[in-house]
Amino acid sequence: MKHLVVYSSPGGNTKKLAEELFRQLPDEKDIKPVEGAPDPAGYDVICVGFWFKGGQPDAAGQKYLKKCSGKKVFLFATHGAATESDLVQLGMNKATELAGGKNVIGAFSCQGEVPANVLENAANKDPQPPWLKDAPAAKGHPNGNDFMALSEALIKAGLTTKASPVSGQIIEESPVMLG
Numbered sequence: 633m634k635h636l637v638v639y640s641s642p643g644g645n646t647k648k649l650a651e652e653l654f655r656q657l658p659d660e661k662d663i664k665p666v667e668g669a670p671d672p673a674g675y676d677v678i679c680v681g682f683w684f685k686g687g688q689p690d691a692a693g694q695k696y697l698k699k700c701s702g703k704k705v706f707l708f709a710t711h712g713a714a715t716e717s718d719l720v721q722l723g724m725n726k727a728t729e730l731a732g733g734k735n736v737i738g739a740f741s742c743q744g745e746v747p748a749n750v751l752e753n754a755a756n757k758d759p760q761p762p763w764l765k766d767a768p769a770a771k772g773h774p775n776g777n778d779f780m781a782l783s784e785a786l787i788k789a790g791l792t793t794k795a796s797p798v799s800g801q802i803i804e805e806s807p808v809m810l811g
């Protein structure tokens with residue numbers, strides 16, 4: 633199985649998720665930013681990462697999702713809105729549709745920290761965007777808990793078989809006492 637991870641991430645949150653996803657995947661894998669990403673045709677599974685803008689996948693993410701129709705696709709995303717919100721559900725539905733629907737084998741999304749200047753701009757808008765009220769809780773995300781949840785989503789999608797420790801952490805087994 634050849635895996636490709638493609639991500640759109642001007643601010644770096646989705647890139648963090650992409651790198652962790654890449655680390656957890658089994659061998660035969662490539663990772664590329666969406667700018668200049670290869671054609672999906674040469675791969676069996678494409679993991680496409682995007683960020684939310686205007687309640688939808690960002691424009692570069694949308695463009696690449698459309699190229700993946702007919703391929704096995706795993707979606708991942710970051711957003712300011714709360715993960716369990718209708719806003720996120722709608723955006724993920726849109727991404728599924730763009731990627732071709734039935735060929736989407738799984739999805740994962742979590743909040744991604746929104747920079748202070750973006751929060752300030754959004755707060756000055758009238759009306760304020762609906763995701764703004766959730767955005768303070770996005771601080772520090774994606775984090776280790778998000779990576780664990782990502783691990784579960786990858787198992788559910790059949791892309792990995794066991795939970796793998798979060799990046800940077802070494803989980804040691806207790807020594808076996810003999811005799």
Ligand SMILES: Cc1cc2nc3c(=O)[nH]c(=O)nc-3n(C[C@H](O)[C@H](O)[C@H](O)COP(=O)(O)O)c2cc1C
Binds near residue numbers: 640643646684745
């Ligand atoms: C211009 C702009 C528009 C945004 N619009 C939304 C939105 O509609 N819904 C949402 O949940 N988050 C929105 N966000 C928050 C980002 O989706 C979130 O911070 C994300 O993690 C950014 O990803 P990145 O760091 O990979 O670029 C917006 C952020 C920016 C800068």
